[in-house]
Amino acid sequence: MTKRQLKLGAVLTPTGGPGHPYSWLDPEIPGDASVDIDWYIRYARLAEQARFDLVFIVDSQFITPSSPPHYLNRLEPLTLLSALAVATEHIGLVGTLTTSFNQPFNVARRFGSLDLISKGRAGWNVVTSGDAGTAGNYSLDEHYDYATRYGRALEHVEVVKALWDSYEDDAFPRDKQARTFLDPSKLHTLDHRGDYFSVVGPLNLERSRQGQPVIFQAGDSEQGRDLGARIADGIFTHAPTFEAGVAFYTDIKTRAAAYGRDPEDIVVLPGASVTVGDTDADAREIERATQLADNDFGKSVEELGRPFGWHDFTQYDLDAPFPTSALQYAERSFYTQAKKITELAVERGLTLRQTVEALNAPKLSPFTGTAVTVADELQRWLDGRALDGINIHIGHPAQFQRFVDEVLPILRERGVVRADYEENTLRGNLGIPFAENRHTRASRDGIAPPPLPGALPASV
Numbered sequence: 001m002t003k004r005q006l007k008l009g010a011v012l013t014p015t016g017g018p019g020h021p022y023s024w025l026d027p028e029i030p031g032d033a034s035v036d037i038d039w040y041i042r043y044a045r046l047a048e049q050a051r052f053d054l055v056f057i058v059d060s061q062f063i064t065p066s067s068p069p070h071y072l073n074r075l076e077p078l079t080l081l082s083a084l085a086v087a088t089e090h091i092g093l094v095g096t097l098t099t100s101f102n103q104p105f106n107v108a109r110r111f112g113s114l115d116l117i118s119k120g121r122a123g124w125n126v127v128t129s130g131d132a133g134t135a136g137n138y139s140l141d142e143h144y145d146y147a148t149r150y151g152r153a154l155e156h157v158e159v160v161k162a163l164w165d166s167y168e169d170d171a172f173p174r175d176k177q178a179r180t181f182l183d184p185s186k187l188h189t190l191d192h193r194g195d196y197f198s199v200v201g202p203l204n205l206e207r208s209r210q211g212q213p214v215i216f217q218a219g220d221s222e223q224g225r226d227l228g229a230r231i232a233d234g235i236f237t238h239a240p241t242f243e244a245g246v247a248f249y250t251d252i253k254t255r256a257a258a259y260g261r262d263p264e265d266i267v268v269l270p271g272a273s274v275t276v277g278d279t280d281a282d283a284r285e286i287e288r289a290t291q292l293a294d295n296d297f298g299k300s301v302e303e304l305g306r307p308f309g310w311h312d313f314t315q316y317d318l319d320a321p322f323p324t325s326a327l328q329y330a331e332r333s334f335y336t337q338a339k340k341i342t343e344l345a346v347e348r349g350l351t352l353r354q355t356v357e358a359l360n361a362p363k364l365s366p367f368t369g370t371a372v373t374v375a376d377e378l379q380r381w382l383d384g385r386a387l388d389g390i391n392i393h394i395g396h397p398a399q400f401q402r403f404v405d406e407v408l409p410i411l412r413e414r415g416v417v418r419a420d421y422e423e424n425t426l427r428g429n430l431g432i433p434f435a436e437n438r439h440t441r442a443s444r445d446g447i448a449p450p451p452l453p454g455a456l457p458a459s460v
């Protein structure tokens with residue numbers, strides 16, 4: 001059996017996401033990097049040379065002037081990834097698209113196209129949109145409640161996957177002599193009528209060499225975890241400590257097993273901040289200076305509003321108890337995150353000012369230290385089943401370079417990361433099985449293809 005290796009993702013948010021209002025001041029980050037395709041190509045290639053599994057493009061579609069720099073002005077994920085597809089050869093290309101404000105047919109078509117353009121390297125990060133204001137950009141008065149958000153998400157993904165299987169892999173003989181382009185017995189329509197979507201199908205696109213794009217999922221609530229365990233091949237999350245990582249990892253794998261899945265077929269990739277120094281103390285000092293440079297109390301008060309549906313916290317007395325009534329504005333936003341913040345304030349009896357200060361307090365990343373310290377810790381988390389891989393934000397390019405130049409060679413020497421790509425698809429490199437076409441499988445096994453959630457039985 002081959003040794004389990006650490007998976008690597010690179011998150012490309014050049015001018016800085018939430019909590020990083022000033023990382024764009026770094027001399028190595030051009031002010032327009034978030035809309036400059038050459039910047040993305042450069043870092044995708046660097047990650048590819050370092051044998052990363054994937055680049056990851058986060059996304060949102062609602063901003064206020066208080067949004068972080070990268071969010072204020074950024075490229076649409078699938079357009080961006082299509083450009084990266086022709087500028088790279090091996091690295092996986094994962095983009096975020098919301099199930100709340102898209103229809104399954106156009107999602108299936110766009111990701112199916114990216115999968116063909118990239119020759120089997122596409123991945124879809126399924127989100128339900130935390131920013132409640134997005135609804136206003138899609139002809140709706142308000143965002144869906146959680147039950148609807150996650151109900152739509154499950155049905156949406158299942159319909160997309162079914163559309164991707166419209167053609168069996170041998171559907172196109174393309175036999176010029178016989179003048180036969182298509183074998184119609186290998187083309188399958190959908191006729192889906194569910195709770196949220198009606199889709200006749202079929203999709204007008206064949207499958208790629210990995211069968212279907214890889215499905216990732218990010219969402220931390222009970223519903224979010226359940227959705228991930230049920231439909232995802234990979235999970236993006238946060239893991240502040242080893243213990244928290246193990247608890248989340250175990251929870252996801254247990255839920256996946258309860259859905260009859262092999263827990264090894266789903267990879268858990270928390271986001272991680274990595275800081276490398278000449279000594280452990282030096283690394284902690286770099287980490288502290290980096291966090292201080294991003295620290296801006298006024299901006300933090302504004303940004304606190306985001307999980308609460310961009311509620312305006314500047315209207316409150318900073319020295320009064322934390323306004324717990326604000327949680328109501330989070331109900332259709334990032335509720336899990338907002339609830340954690342509110343509970344923290346209540347448990348510790350904090351004022352609004354103290355809550356913001358507590359959130360802003362320097363966070364000691366477990367992956368800060370010399371190259372050996374960081375390598376040791378990553379290996380401990382991998383061996384201890386706190387993760388299958390990590391997603392590294394390319395926040396400060398010099399630090400990313402140190403990770404590539406100093407940490408990865410140690411891990412490679414130990415066999416913890418790959419020396420070269422094993423396969424020519426994202427699925428293959430992540431160790432996730434090829435997605436066999438459901439109709440091919442059903443006819444081979446003499447059974448009916450699996451029904452979709454919310455779908456009416458065939459006889460109705």
Ligand SMILES: Cc1cc2nc3c(=O)[nH]c(=O)nc-3n(C[C@H](O)[C@H](O)[C@H](O)COP(=O)(O)O)c2cc1C
Nearest residue numbers: 058059127128129130218219220221224236237336
């Ligand atoms: C690690 C992580 C990454 C996420 N990335 C995005 C994103 O890029 N775009 C987005 O609209 N929502 C993103 N979300 C939000 C989720 O899709 C979801 O709407 C939100 O977390 C609220 O659901 P929850 O309470 O289940 O976590 C992310 C969530 C997590 C936990």
